[in-house]
Amino acid sequence: MSKLRVAVLGAKGRIGSEAVRAVEAAEDLELVAALGRGDSLEALTGTGAQVVVELTTPDSVMDNLDFCLRHGIHAVVGTTGWTDQRLAQLTASLAAAPGTGVLIAPNFSIGAVLTMKFAEVAAPYFESVEVIELHHPKKVDAPSGTATRTAQLIAAARQKAGSAPQPDATATGPDGARGADIDGVPVHSVRLRGLLAHQEVLLGGEGETLTIRHDSLHHSSFMPGILLGVRRVVDTPGLTFGLEHFLDLK
Ligand SMILES: NC(=O)C1=CN([C@@H]2O[C@H](COP(=O)(O)OP(=O)(O)OC[C@H]3O[C@@H](n4cnc5c(N)ncnc54)[C@H](O)[C@@H]3O)[C@@H](O)[C@H]2O)C=CC1
Numbered sequence: 001m002s003k004l005r006v007a008v009l010g011a012k013g014r015i016g017s018e019a020v021r022a023v024e025a026a027e028d029l030e031l032v033a034a035l036g037r038g039d040s041l042e043a044l045t046g047t048g049a050q051v052v053v054e055l056t057t058p059d060s061v062m063d064n065l066d067f068c069l070r071h072g073i074h075a076v077v078g079t080t081g082w083t084d085q086r087l088a089q090l091t092a093s094l095a096a097a098p099g100t101g102v103l104i105a106p107n108f109s110i111g112a113v114l115t116m117k118f119a120e121v122a123a124p125y126f127e128s129v130e131v132i133e134l135h136h137p138k139k140v141d142a143p144s145g146t147a148t149r150t151a152q153l154i155a156a157a158r159q160k161a162g163s164a165p166q167p168d169a170t171a172t173g174p175d176g177a178r179g180a181d182i183d184g185v186p187v188h189s190v191r192l193r194g195l196l197a198h199q200e201v202l203l204g205g206e207g208e209t210l211t212i213r214h215d216s217l218h219h220s221s222f223m224p225g226i227l228l229g230v231r232r233v234v235d236t237p238g239l240t241f242g243l244e245h246f247l248d249l250k
């Protein structure tokens, strides 16, 4: 059986360099390009890449995906910065590229995907829900893509269940003291030397709390999810948002 031809964008970055090693080590995949900032995307067509793993920056991802879709190259995207407007733009580009698949995964680690799922299930059962994400200090975006997605899932689950607004008597204090408001869910971002990627979802009800915590201790935690995405995206045209769809968790 012929190997799937894979390219990595952001190949010199923290997660991109780990992805290069993971693709090289996979027997059913062939790494055909490992591109960094400034490298020409023409290498993708020149090498016949079938799938791109996009691990760059929010300011690069849209142009890179535009190139991929114009050339019928599938994409597995870990880069953050996904707004409704960007998703609408991508959906329009995908409509003009029938048969091409894009997976956007806010988080590729199984534990983080399960954290999001557990939080979504638990959220309607508690009065209060807040998210704390903790990352290394070189991260450029806040809140993290994972925390943003977690808060959106929590808010949607609470709205569906008819949950009341969260209790919060805060009337004074500096801006930001209560975190970012993502669909009514407070999200707090910590940037700390020594950390990699961590998240806690705190839920509170009458006389009890529940804490759901996940820790990515090494970039290797994201690799099985990336490889799963590469193998599945080629048979999944259109936009898939969230690795849970490839884990049969939805
Ligand atoms: N979904 C997930 O599970 C994960 C997502 N991420 C996300 O992946 C992205 C990258 O994270 P890190 O590796 O920590 O950042 P990083 O800054 O270490 O790496 C990004 C790399 O992309 C390169 N780059 C920028 N524009 C480029 C372009 N147009 N073409 C090719 N390369 C380009 C940069 O020069 C840099 O080497 C971030 O958005 C981060 O949040 C990170 C870890 C896990």
Ligand SMILES: O=C(O)C1=N[C@H](C(=O)O)C[C@H](O)C1
Binding pocket: 080, 106, 107, 108, 135, 139, 143, 144, 145, 146, 147, 196, 197, 198
């Ligand atoms: O920048 C990171 O490191 C990470 N980014 C993703 C995010 O913003 O959620 C995934 C993970 O948290 C690591």
